[in-house]
Amino acid sequence: MSTLAFVPEETDSPENEDAQAADDRRPVFSGLGIASAVLGLLCVAAIVLTSIIWSTHRDERDELDHQSRAMQVALNWAGVLINMNKDNIEASVQKLHEGTVGTLNTDLDQVIEPFTNLVKTLQLRTTGQVNAVAIESVHRDPNREPGSAPPDETVGGLASRTDTVLIIATLTAENAGGKRPPSSLNLRIGVSDVDGQLLVSGLDLLR
Amino acid sequence: MRNAWRVFAFDIAAPLAAIAALLTIGYALDWRVWWVAVCSVLCTLIVEGMIANFVLFRRDSVTVGTDDDGPGLRLAVVGLSTAALVAAVLVTYTQWTESDRDLARNMDDVVQIAVKFAESTMTYSPPEPTTAIDRAAAMMEPEQAEKFKASYGTEAKNQAAQNISAQAQTISAGVNAVSPDSAVVVVVVGATRQQPGKPPERAVVGLQVVLSHESGQWRVFDLIPISPAPSQ
Numbered sequence: 001m002s003t004l005a006f007v008p009e010e011t012d013s014p015e016n017e018d019a020q021a022a023d024d025r026r027p028v029f030s031g032l033g034i035a036s037a038v039l040g041l042l043c044v045a046a047i048v049l050t051s052i053i054w055s056t057h058r059d060e061r062d063e064l065d066h067q068s069r070a071m072q073v074a075l076n077w078a079g080v081l082i083n084m085n086k087d088n089i090e091a092s093v094q095k096l097h098e099g100t101v102g103t104l105n106t107d108l109d110q111v112i113e114p115f116t117n118l119v120k121t122l123q124l125r126t127t128g129q130v131n132a133v134a135i136e137s138v139h140r141d142p143n144r145e146p147g148s149a150p151p152d153e154t155v156g157g158l159a160s161r162t163d164t165v166l167i168i169a170t171l172t173a174e175n176a177g178g179k180r181p182p183s184s185l186n187l188r189i190g191v192s193d194v195d196g197q198l199l200v201s202g203l204d205l206l207r
Numbered sequence: 208m209r210n211a212w213r214v215f216a217f218d219i220a221a222p223l224a225a226i227a228a229l230l231t232i233g234y235a236l237d238w239r240v241w242w243v244a245v246c247s248v249l250c251t252l253i254v255e256g257m258i259a260n261f262v263l264f265r266r267d268s269v270t271v272g273t274d275d276d277g278p279g280l281r282l283a284v285v286g287l288s289t290a291a292l293v294a295a296v297l298v299t300y301t302q303w304t305e306s307d308r309d310l311a312r313n314m315d316d317v318v319q320i321a322v323k324f325a326e327s328t329m330t331y332s333p334p335e336p337t338t339a340i341d342r343a344a345a346m347m348e349p350e351q352a353e354k355f356k357a358s359y360g361t362e363a364k365n366q367a368a369q370n371i372s373a374q375a376q377t378i379s380a381g382v383n384a385v386s387p388d389s390a391v392v393v394v395v396v397g398a399t400r401q402q403p404g405k406p407p408e409r410a411v412v413g414l415q416v417v418l419s420h421e422s423g424q425w426r427v428f429d430l431i432p433i434s435p436a437p438s439q
Binding site: 030032033035036039040046049050054056057060131132133134136137138139140141142166168170206207 | 216217221224228231278279281282285286288289292293295296299300303304307310311314315318322376377378379380381382383391392393395397411413415433
């Protein structure tokens with residue numbers, strides 16, 4: 001049965017002609033019909049507004065999720081860096097390499113030289129502990145020339161965005177000579193989104 | 208054709224839109240228990256209404272949407288759907304849009320306050336030994352401010368009395384954690400300390416600034432040094 005099955009069939013009887021005439025006199029849109037139409041438009045507007053609100057909220061939530069993932073990637077990477085020791089240095093450097101992109105990937109050995117040199121020469125076993133982590137929202141570089149170009153957030157066009165994660169860690173090192181006093185490490189780690197994969201693209205040691 | 212539209216609009220779309228609006232409200236409210244109860248009752252009533260409408264259609268060949276003698280009932284159906292959808296807009300706006308805006312504003316505010324506070328805490332000079340400390344203390348509640356001044360203010364006075372001055376500048380800062388009534392901000396400050404006859408000493412210090420939301424504004428609650436403080 002179609003949805004129109006209940007529509008009465010038209011006949012030519014006098015009663016139906018009267019009813020037809022009465023229908024013709026009735027206005028096409030009654031006051032209540034117009035009110036219903038107005039409410040219907042309000043419904044459509046409400047649906048559109050709810051969709052916009054939901055879409056904006058989802059974008060905000062995605063942004064927070066992305067920042068959270070960037071922090072986790074930076075934490076994992078920094079965890080390898082600050083827990084390097086004489087026994088696992090090769091494997092650690094390899095792991096750090098795999099998690100990087102851009103110039104950091106090519107210059108990694110040079111960038112982490114202060115860590116590797118320390119571990120190699122002093123035969124250190126280091127234990128790092130992260131004390132605080134945050135997505136950086138304020139950065140003032142005292143060495144940056146006024147008017148100079150801002151850092152490239154696309155890592156030479158490879159990444160769609162880069163977030164900077166600020167990590168404060170405590171490093172405890174010991175060797176055959178005994179335990180050294182703990183030192184503090186303030187790291188800025190750039191995490192770039194390369195085709196959906198989060199990779200470390202920058203490392204600054206704040207000192 | 209006209210009847211088909213009326214069936215679609217009043218008998219199908221309107222009740223389904225109302226149910227969708229009620230479910231959206233529940234989602235926005237994280238399915239609070241009271242709403243689960245209210246939503247269940249309302250959705251059951253709507254479904255019952257749809258079933259009754261279908262049964263009456265089978266019997267009388269007329270529905271709420273096609274009954275020319277019932278424009279008031281149609282208006283009531285659309286009115287209830289509109290009410291549910293408008294409620295969904297208001298609830299999602301307050302639960303999502305406003306909370307997102309509050310979060311963004313709070314994150315901006317707490318970082319700015321923490322940066323100023325951290326810099327002021329580590330700044331002093333012989334002519335103005337506690338000016339910056341007083342400025343920092345003004346960002347705290349009176350009780351915490353007294354403790355803060357007793358600790359950092361006294362130290363700054365002692366340093367200034369020895370003709371030592373220090374200047375701090377934030378290098379990096381970000382929000383560690385934030386909720387509507389408390390926040391922790393990580394600040395890395397570069398401090399330069401100058402003593403007559405000696406070269407300037409520079410140290411980079413990591414701090415955690417704990418803030419609380421009191422009386423509609425963010426106030427510093429505590430300062431926790433993470434890195435070893437520069438030697439004094």
